Amino acid sequence: MINKQNIRIFYIFLSLGLRSFGGPVAHMGYFHKEFVQARKWLDEKEFADITAMCQFLPGPASSQTGFSIGLRKGGMPGAFAAWLGFTLPSVVVMVLAAYGLSSFSFLRDSFIIPGLLMLTVAVVAQAVWSMGSRLCTDNPLRILAATSAFAVLVTGHPLIQVLVILCAGGAGYLIYNEPTRMKQNSIIPYGRSATLLGIFFTLLVALPAAAALSGNESLRLFEIFYRAGAIVFGGGHVVLPLLQAETAGGLFLGDDTFLSGYGIAQLVPGPLFTFSAFVGTTAGGFITGLVCLLGIFMSTFLLVPAVLPIWDHLSAKNWASASLKGVNAGVVGILLAALYNPVWVKGVHSSYDFAVCMGAFAMLKFAKAPIWATALFCIAMAYFRQA
Template sequence: MTPLTTCDPPVKGVNAWKVFLIFLRLGLTSFGGPVAHLGYFREEFVNRRHWLSDNSYTDLVALCQFLPGPASSQVGLALGLSRAGYGGALAAWMGFTLPSAVMLVLFALGISTWGEAIPSGILQGLKIAAVAVVAQAVWGMARNLCTGALRVTMMAIVSCVVLVWPGVWSQVSVMIAAGLAGLFLFKAPEGLAHEPLDITVSRRAGALFLTLCIALLIGLPLLVQVWPSQALSMFDVFYRAGSLVFGGGHVILPLLQAEVVPNGWVANDTFLAGYGAAQAVPGPLFTFAAFLGASMTAAPTGWLGGLLCLIAIFVPSFLIVLGALPFWEQLRTNLRMRSALIGVNAAVVGLLLAALYDPVWTSAIHRPTDFGLALIALVALMFWHLPPWLTVLGCGLGGWLLSIAL
């Protein structure tokens, strides 16, 4: 297959519009979070449409889980790229992302316009739902990524460090330290069988994408210092969050909370209510950025703010996936890189555990009834296997009923 460049024509007879429509349907119906999204994609593109083999799909998922950013959205980008070039990648992202982004912006506008008319119990219920959802994510990730006493210890140390020294840079620092520790403490398994991906980008183009990603990561904070503006600061914060998140959408919570709440951009209650609402909509959890952008206390806000933050948080996904594809075969066989990733994964669970306590738990659980509702929601998610959107709606209703009864 000829490497894709910016001038490559659409491939395999599928145009970008058809890719958009396929992913739009998935964006409207894909409830359940990243793992569920990957299941929907496998059914649609491996079993139904035969776009790629099961082994190739598994290898693509492995790549996107290896990289920072939202794994399911990155898999979608790569699938769109393979069928219709760069236009297909953009079409896949738009189709999968826009439904939940529009819903969350409308929810943000509703809170800002009719916030006082919304019963406080409903918003409290949404915050309690966030407790159950994050607790489930911590438990599931810990079972997969923190096996053994050494990884559990690293997870606990990271959690304590970021609680004592909160902030974005402390979180980034512990992930870097965990990666370095992983080089010496863990040994990655050898001889993993794989099938080469049927998606290629030229090495020159890949190097250009990765260089641009790093340049923006370093240059945006400097631009904010030289030309201070609210819009540029927002783009910097959300771009940095999208660049540095390993482990899925839930891990974005502590990074964004540390940036948008302490400086007064978004109230903490609004932040948690929006995070709870994000569980009730289909599509990627990163569209929570659209809610935050629409909820800003200073311009740009509303639709413009939502669009700005949505683009900023997803730009790194484009650059990292397109940049990593031509180098993936070499990276995935590098044992030292995989050993470092074991440490990074343990640190990710520690970050999420810290976020479960502060701000999620401390802002939502104030009374025994709050704890009881959170416990019921957690049981519903983990043992009754109810979909997250239904659990969130149930928590909103439960919070409203409790506010009436008490």
């Protein structure tokens, strides 16, 4: 149902989709600033709980987080409004790139992307600071967050984030004997959760057989991208080898075209999984591009509304509330690790960059400057460095 609230959700997420550079962890920082600090749609604990759930699920964590926020605010229509708004800008760019408008290489040498990456460092740093100060309120939680960051940085394996969340939850359960109850209502009945989970697993099993029997190219691509979104942890960079093996090398497009499209995807804001639209459009035109896009995000549409009410229900239990204290500390640790790699690694290359990031952080944290003003500051400083 389209109403004013869902239209508002769409435009808010469209704004985020136009300016959220830096990958999924950076997106979490932008979501935190927008929905926890600015709009007060969520408190720190609610945001951390959603983030933990989406880190635990396979698929695109930042898109799942946005979908969850839209679901809480406007039900399923609000969830799809959030997804559409956040995804649309990068989809448009990737479809245009597939049709030959791929001369985006000039951005690589411009001052705009470095400026936005420095802004991203400040945004993520502010999110880690805010979440850490409110969720890691004692030494055991601070140690748990630091240990989680250590584990993620040392191993670097995509599945380590899931293991960190599980271990942090277990530690929280063992440490905290008198947790605070959390009162949250399920958004979707449990019967529907079971149905959605059933559809998720049925598609995972049935689609490969259906694609092989039919010989239909669009169905085959849908199956490839659905499987990629349904079984891969760690985001777009992790899904790259799977997609390259299944679609490139002359199967649907050449390796050079595949890698060129992936390079363009690094330059645009919004979710990296919109690279699927480039592959599909290159392989079979606009409709095939939409098929691939829906395929890779289908697990999000099924898993988030299926798992969120279960997650809410468990969070109201005493033992689960204790575990979630640990889980939330683990999430802070994961974000702290990601602040260094990839956000810091990509955005800070000199003492000048570090100074700009510090200035942007101070603007956001202490001067309460709007994000657009901080972005202009970072871009201007990047221009003066290049000039």
